[in-house]
Amino acid sequence: MPPTPQPDELNVADLTAVLEDFTRMFIRLPAVQRLSFTTLSVLHTLAGRGPKRLTELAAGEQVTQPAITQMVTKLERDGLVERLPDPSDRRAVLVRLTEAGAAIVHARRADRMAHLADLTGALTPAERAAIAAALPALARMSELHEHPRR
Amino acid sequence: MPPTPQPDELNVADLTAVLEDFTRMFIRLPAVQRLSFTTLSVLHTLAGRGPKRLTELAAGEQVTQPAITQMVTKLERDGLVERLPDPSDRRAVLVRLTEAGAAIVHARRADRMAHLADLTGALTPAERAAIAAALPALARMSELHEHPRR
């Protein structure tokens, strides 16, 4: 009878609980700007993936297309994104982040990084090492979520 | 010159990026019920921490007290929570999850666990072991977030 559970037995319930906690932490941290979660998520997507069509954004955020149209109209008015014609399809519109929009994304990421640096700073070196060792696997999980292999 | 970075050097930017991805994954996964994120978060809080006052809920969710009052009124109408008098303070109201409310929380957690089990099932045993080894440290981080030591 081992005193601790097998270290290579990943308990999915524990993983779920931890990730739920981080989700709530991340959602509530950045209420700095007057931007909704969906809006911030769109800015984040544009920052990470470059210009995208309205329809692609709507699919990714799981809101309706009119919702994205309205959001982009407001973001454009506020100078955070711009609409570009899609050279390959004259029906379509590409939405691109402006410098100001990118600055917001970066500032928010910096906030989160600062908070996480605080938290990890309070851990032991061994704990930090354990997290560092798990990062590639966690990254592959979110990659698998994004691009499922069949 | 090591071929890989020091394994015990935790890159906060990478950690931030991974957790951002999981946040977005978790937010968007469970649009099953017709409940807002804040509502779901309240149900989750009540499931994890037991009955709470309206004011405590409002502080925890970072919305205003009237917003919680209205949300609880609807949740009560739908049978997911109930209002109880606080024996220690006749101004106050305790909000408690009903069985139906708890069932929703559990169903949503089961959904997330199933999804994560899918994802981790596609990892190598070594990757799963790395995540398992990091879980206590991650749990301690969210604990530190919740209850900062000064």
Place this chain on the structure above:
DNA sequence: CAAAAAAGATAGGTAACTTATATAAAATCA
């Protein structure tokens, strides 16, 4: 005990969504 503070409810307004529909361009197909 009087005044201030705290807990919750109510009223009214705003903004982010929704569904339904319209328009224009592209893709399909007979």
Place this chain on the structure above:
DNA sequence: TGATTTTATATAAGTTACCTATCTTTTTTG
């Protein structure tokens, strides 16, 4: 090819989840 269907976006109108401001009741404080 021209007619039809599909796709990409926009617009309109309604709903809802929030907000601020204010009220009542109870507790705390001086």
